[in-house]
Amino acid sequence: MAERRLSLRNGRVLDPASGLDQLMDLHLSDGRIVALGPPPIGFSPEQVIDADGLIVCPGLVDLCARLREPGLEHKGTIASETRAAAAGGVTTLCCPPDTDPVVDTPAVAQLIRRRAKTRGFARVLPVGALTKGLAGQQITEMAALKEAGCPVVGHGDKPIRNTRVQRRALEYAATFELTSFLHPADHDLSEGGLAHEGRVSTQLGLPGIPEAAETVAVARDLALAEQTGARVHFRGLSTGRATEMLAEARERGIAASADVSVHQLFLTEENLYGFDANAHLVPPLRTARDRDVLREAVASGAISAICSDHRPHEPDAKLAPFPQTRPGISALETLLALVLELARDHVMDLGTALARVTCNPAAILNRCTGEIAVGARADLCVFDLNERWRPGPDNWLSRGQNTPFFGREMQGRVRYTLASGRLVYDARNGGCPLPRSGKD
Amino acid sequence: MDPRHLQLDDEGRLKHFLTIDGLDRALLTEILDRAEGFLGVARQAVKKVPLCRGKIIANVFFENSTRTRTTFELAAKRLSADVLNVNINTSATSKGETLLDTLRNLEAMHVDMFVVRHADSGAAQFIAEHAAPFVSVINAGDGSYAHPTQGMLDMFTIRRHKGRFEGLTAVIVGDILHSRVARSQIGALRTLGAAEVRVVGPRTLIPADAEEALGVRVFQDLREGLHEADVIILLRLQRERMNGAFLPSEHEFFHLFGLTEQRIDGAKPDAIVMHPGPINRGVEMESGIADGPRSVILEQVSNGLAVRMAVMSMCIGTQNLAMASASRSAQPDQDATADLLAEELERG
Numbered sequence: 001m002a003e004r005r006l007s008l009r010n011g012r013v014l015d016p017a018s019g020l021d022q023l024m025d026l027h028l029s030d031g032r033i034v035a036l037g038p039p040p041i042g043f044s045p046e047q048v049i050d051a052d053g054l055i056v057c058p059g060l061v062d063l064c065a066r067l068r069e070p071g072l073e074h075k076g077t078i079a080s081e082t083r084a085a086a087a088g089g090v091t092t093l094c095c096p097p098d099t100d101p102v103v104d105t106p107a108v109a110q111l112i113r114r115r116a117k118t119r120g121f122a123r124v125l126p127v128g129a130l131t132k133g134l135a136g137q138q139i140t141e142m143a144a145l146k147e148a149g150c151p152v153v154g155h156g157d158k159p160i161r162n163t164r165v166q167r168r169a170l171e172y173a174a175t176f177e178l179t180s181f182l183h184p185a186d187h188d189l190s191e192g193g194l195a196h197e198g199r200v201s202t203q204l205g206l207p208g209i210p211e212a213a214e215t216v217a218v219a220r221d222l223a224l225a226e227q228t229g230a231r232v233h234f235r236g237l238s239t240g241r242a243t244e245m246l247a248e249a250r251e252r253g254i255a256a257s258a259d260v261s262v263h264q265l266f267l268t269e270e271n272l273y274g275f276d277a278n279a280h281l282v283p284p285l286r287t288a289r290d291r292d293v294l295r296e297a298v299a300s301g302a303i304s305a306i307c308s309d310h311r312p313h314e315p316d317a318k319l320a321p322f323p324q325t326r327p328g329i330s331a332l333e334t335l336l337a338l339v340l341e342l343a344r345d346h347v348m349d350l351g352t353a354l355a356r357v358t359c360n361p362a363a364i365l366n367r368c369t370g371e372i373a374v375g376a377r378a379d380l381c382v383f384d385l386n387e388r389w390r391p392g393p394d395n396w397l398s399r400g401q402n403t404p405f406f407g408r409e410m411q412g413r414v415r416y417t418l419a420s421g422r423l424v425y426d427a428r429n430g431g432c433p434l435p436r437s438g439k440d
Numbered sequence: 441m442d443p444r445h446l447q448l449d450d451e452g453r454l455k456h457f458l459t460i461d462g463l464d465r466a467l468l469t470e471i472l473d474r475a476e477g478f479l480g481v482a483r484q485a486v487k488k489v490p491l492c493r494g495k496i497i498a499n500v501f502f503e504n505s506t507r508t509r510t511t512f513e514l515a516a517k518r519l520s521a522d523v524l525n526v527n528i529n530t531s532a533t534s535k536g537e538t539l540l541d542t543l544r545n546l547e548a549m550h551v552d553m554f555v556v557r558h559a560d561s562g563a564a565q566f567i568a569e570h571a572a573p574f575v576s577v578i579n580a581g582d583g584s585y586a587h588p589t590q591g592m593l594d595m596f597t598i599r600r601h602k603g604r605f606e607g608l609t610a611v612i613v614g615d616i617l618h619s620r621v622a623r624s625q626i627g628a629l630r631t632l633g634a635a636e637v638r639v640v641g642p643r644t645l646i647p648a649d650a651e652e653a654l655g656v657r658v659f660q661d662l663r664e665g666l667h668e669a670d671v672i673i674l675l676r677l678q679r680e681r682m683n684g685a686f687l688p689s690e691h692e693f694f695h696l697f698g699l700t701e702q703r704i705d706g707a708k709p710d711a712i713v714m715h716p717g718p719i720n721r722g723v724e725m726e727s728g729i730a731d732g733p734r735s736v737i738l739e740q741v742s743n744g745l746a747v748r749m750a751v752m753s754m755c756i757g758t759q760n761l762a763m764a765s766a767s768r769s770a771q772p773d774q775d776a777t778a779d780l781l782a783e784e785l786e787r788g
Contacts (some may be wrong), residue, residue, distance in 0.1 A: 202653035203461075205561040205584030205623055210648075275562030319570075320539060321563035323583065 059091025071100025312400020
């Protein structure tokens with residue numbers, strides 16, 4: 001790729017990893033940050049972006065966003081969903097292995113990476129499957145998956161029912177220093193459930209998913225992590241109790257981390273009143289108390305990352321009686337605004353909130369992104385902290401319009417997104433010039 | 441959308457009947473008063489009134505039910521409507537047609553009312569939200585959520601025997617967890633002013649946080665639950681509960697929660713016994729109770745017809761809307777309303 005030089009002028013540069021928070025210029029060349037403050041001698045940018053009044057932070061790192069390709073292109077494609085990612089300031093994302101075919105062979109992982117490179121607007125890291133076909137029986141060729149570009153392994157939101165298989169899968173993954181992403185839900189306790197078991201499920205006559213579905217799974221997997229020494233990452237905690245169990249385990253030195261899906265910090269079971277299909281989620285929305293404990297855990301760092309848990313759907317997937325609808329929210333484009341709301345609501349300060357979507361998830365992936373420093377990859381998100389907007393079909397890029405946040409006032413909006421020094425989103429054009437090409 | 445707003449039209453009249461939730465006491469009382477007037481229709485030589493003449497009512501049943509469908513069909517016919525029975529199990533959706541496709545097809549036939557039964561909680565509301573504006577929807581049971589006409593016919597039966605709801609203690613026994621009937625009964629009893637609603641059953645069949653969520657008192661002991669009760673409602677126990685590890689056996693259920701002559705002693709002497717049917721004799725109650733003097737089970741069936749006529753005519757009856765709103769605002773006593781309705785019926 002030809003050397004591209006770009007300067008960002010007068011932005012408030014905020015880097016949660018180093019604690020930097022200062023008005024300054026940034027200079028990029030060949031996909032990397034080459035200087036903070038004054039430009040290197042003789043530096044002549046081809047493009048200058050005026051970031052006056054804007055915040056420049058590392059590009060967001062999302063540990064869970066479904067792109068639906070291959071196999072479910074009627075819901076979304078790598079092109080459409082990475083475009084939404086870029087509009088949301090996300091420059092790196094992990095896609096779970098539950099595509100069709102499943103990411104259980106190097107060929108599928110390579111296919112996703114190749115398509116993302118040629119058609120995508122964000123760096124896509126496929127999560128390799130722990131078992132073949134996500135059937136929970138036979139473990140995959142994880143060494144080959146790692147070789148093919150899977151930085152971590154996981155199981156989508158299908159729990160491995162057989163504890164012996166789970167143990168072996170974690171051990172085998174640990175052989176190659178692969179972290180395992182686990183969706184903590186006991187299969188038998190959550191099977192058939194549609195809502196948090198409690199007041200609202202009782203009123204609406206919906207089959208419940210008890211808190212114990214999550215705590216039983218977390219207890220099992222923490223015990224296995226302790227026994228095997230494998231590194232586990234709990235994807236999408238939903239209960240306060242499981243969060244407390246994780247904190248206790250970490251104090252004992254167990255190598256476990258966790259994230260939370262951003263909507264779990266805002267919505268509760270009460271959003272199910274009226275049978276709103278957009279509130280049909282996996283794991284289910286829990287109580288206000290759970291939400292508050294999750295918020296505290298994110299603030300304290302016990303939960304170290306926030307994900308979009310992006311799941312785009314075609315309209316028909318939500319156009320049915322509640323139990324027949326598919327779970328999930330199209331969430332990439334509201335991730336940043338909601339994270340900023342946590343800071344505005346004084347749940348945590350701005351730097352901490354941004355750390356949960358930049359350097360912290362990058363550390364879980366062991367990837368060198370999510371920070372602003374000389375020599376670092378120029379993955380950047382430039383946003384207006386104060387711009388008010390309402391998400392809606394007119395300003396939406398994801399193919400999935402399934403979100404309960406349409407029409408809700410948001411504050412804070414992405415202006416520019418740069419991935420490896422390339423402008424992949426420019427709000428002035430309502431999108432982006434050209435897909436990325438060439439090397440990653 | 442909140443079902444509370446969905447069920448009433450701009451002038452506060454009943455448009456859809458999906459759930460008891462959100463309807464006020466005046467409206468529930470109006471249903472009961474109107475049903476009172478329809479009771480007489482069954483005793484006339486010509487068992488028909490023309491309130492829904494020229495209307496098409498479609499019974500759209502996504503779940504099998506002969507009894508409920510039959511009473512809705514009969515109620516519609518007594519209102520002089522044309523009735524269409526659509527049994528979805530044997531038609532469309534098994535060929536891949538979506539629920540909305542099915543509804544659009546029926547709308548194209550200019551059906552005025554859908555009476556729907558569906559295995560999914562919230563299905564009736566979904567249908568009402570997506571139906572054409574000229575269509576009314578009556579929920580004939582959706583999942584474990586609501587079965588409001590059953591709830592109201594039970595209220596009607598209670599009122600005929602007790603004359604009022606204030607001060608009454610009602611006890612519902614059995615599988616509360618899966619019961620749409622129980623949810624509608626509880627909602628109606630509370631709205632109409634019953635003093636106390638109790639539920640009795642093993643913990644596996646009582647839903648989570650029931651006291652807070654439903655506003656009931658929970659008992660695990662039948663004898664305690666029946667103490668000084670005015671109304672005893674037994675729910676049908678589905679056989680499949682034995683497979684789902686909710687219960688060990690019908691035998692043990694009857695042993696602990698079956699209603700017997702001996703156990704009913706703790707209730708008030710004039711307590712009535714109800715059951716939405718069909719009864720499992722020797723499981724929910726012994727035969728002596730079902731056929732005994734306190735049982736009003738067969739009456740419930742006849743009352744079901746009057747209540748369904750009342751709800752249907754309130755939603756799509758054209759001739760007496762004015763009367764309906766007049767009776768709501770003036771709040772006459774029930775006999776007066778019944779007389780008024782009888783007059784109206786004769787004129788029609």
